[in-house]
Amino acid sequence: MKLSKVLFKGGTNFPGKIALKLDPHILKTIAADYEVILVTGTNGKTTTTSMIYSIIKDSNRLVITNNTGANMYTGIVACFISNFSFKKSSEKKIAVIEVDEANVKFVTDYISPSIITITNLFRDQLDRYGEVYTTLKKILEGVEKTTSSTLILNGDESLLGNLNLKNPIEYYGFATKVNENKIVDINADAKFCTICKAPYEYNFITYNHLGDFYCSKCGYKRPALTYSINKILELSTSGSTVHINNNEYYINQPGTYNIYNALCAYSVAKVLGIPDKIIEHSLKTVASSFGRQETLTIEGKEVKIILVKNPAGYDEAVNTINLDTRKINLALLLNDNYADGKDVSWIWDVNFERLTSLNINKIMISGIRLYDMAIRLKVAGFEADSFLLCNHDEDLLNQIKSCDGEIVYILATYTAMIDLRKFLYAKGYIDKIW
The missing domain is CATH 3.90.190.20 (Mur ligase, C-terminal domain)
Incomplete structure (x- = not known):
């Protein structure tokens, strides 16, 4: 691994490619000792993964992550290889793994994550993914293989509220508006009801097609939120001050999209039983991911x-x-x-x-x-x-x-x-x- 970092200026995928040539099923072995959390979705994967990792690390638990953003299957294998030890540890270890949307199904062939979280679904790399509905299908192909995984989903993402899945599901989202906008932009994604195809209406929009949506024709609406942004106190170019589940947090990353990332990380941390004080400190101090x-x-x-x-x-x-x-x-x-x-x-x-x-x-x-x-x-x-x-x-x-x-x-x-x-x-x- 160290040699590949020197030779290949990073070495984030190369060790995984070699390992898979030697043993195509190696991920099942090297990830066996970990409680795995998968983070996927179109935007915010790397930042959200970093936030979750920082919170868990601040709680003094053993945790690893693919923090370089190498989120393809080979990069994920390489991450576990670089942290593999032949010595068995009795202490519980956690792996927070960012995974490309199309690669979820490869990971869940060998791993049953304790948690899978999906951040959002936007048009991205049309030549590779197609439209957002194709992206969702790719993710669900992986989720359907692991019905025991708890799903932590963005409730403001209309594509994620009507899933025919056996998994336990918890939703996060905004319970307050960011601005006065209620009209979805003409270029926004997923503007039509997944049930009856009528256009959505909104109590408020946070950005693009995310927000408190409902369909006045068939009654489909945003699911009930377990974790929510209750109040926005300040937005600046440095960060945001908000209330999450009625407690105040400073998020050391600017923009509405980073409020979503932090809320997702908060939701995962609460499912893991991490105290609010640790989450608060971590969100206040977490450094930017590269780029x-x-x-x-x-x-x-x-x-x-x-x-x-x-x-x-x-x-x-x-x-x-x-x-x-x-x-x-x-x-x-x-x-x-x-x-x-x-x-x-x-x-x-x-x-x-x-x-x-x-x-x-x-x-x-x-x-x-x-x-x-x-x-x-x-x-x-x-x-x-x-x-x-x-x-x-x-x-x-x-x-x-x-x-x-x-x-x-x-x-x-x-x-x-x-x-x-x-x-x-x-x-x-x-x-x-x-």
Whole structure:
């Protein structure tokens, strides 16, 4: 494992590939001593996994996780291999495992998780997953193999409220509104009732199609919530102060989507019996996962890297940036590698228009599809003459170094984020790649 990290600049999948060649059923053996918690869904998997891991670790329990985001089957196998010991331990061990939606069924062939949690279902990598209903089907293929697993599901996700499953289910969601919006956006996902196909109505919408939904035609509505956001006290670019089940918590990650991530982590922690004081401390202090609201300092400037990969997540990043009243700089990186999705037409569903009212100093554009992004921003209302097209990470870094203003927001798709982090690591601006 250590050698592969040196040779392959991370080694998060390679050991798993080798192990599976030697023994295709190895996961059953190496995961046998663990109580496993699976985290899946379209957005928020890595951050939610990190939050759950931190809470369990703070409770002084033995816990492992695939914190590099290697969530394919080979990466999960590699995670268990790197933590495997031939010495038997009597102490109970927990594994918090992020898993790609299409890979749940491979994991549950060999593991019966104690908990499976699903964060949300949005359009993502259309060339790989198709629409949200296809994504749900892929997840359920894995869930149906393990009926003893407790499901902790996002109740505000309309696709998750009407499942014909034998598993025990608990729901989390918002019991209070974030804004005054009750009308679902034309580009939102899952707008129609899963039972009668009529359009949903909402008491309130949190973002995209998530919220307190109901169908006035057949009566289907959001399920009862066990864990809920009762009050929102403050939203800022640093974090959020909220009431969860009527107790106050500070979440050390900004944006509505991170409130959902924290609520999911809270729900898992409560099922595990972890005290509120530990959850409160952990949510207040948990660090950003790599590339997810990760903050760096470059030449004295605050630089925040935000992973963006689909319209729902991008819009939430835009909404968070809109809370910033400072003079800001934007860097937008768009790639179309396999891990990003080859189809980049989704950028036309992102509300870039909301950014035009901000106090923006520089707009830097980079990535394989930088010209597609430039066209989208021009249509959004930005002056094309102000765009700084950066063909290489070195060009982008030089532009960042010469920025005025107090902060640089880097909005990058997955492989663009990974490549940039490797480059910044080589330059000494990041301590570790993984």
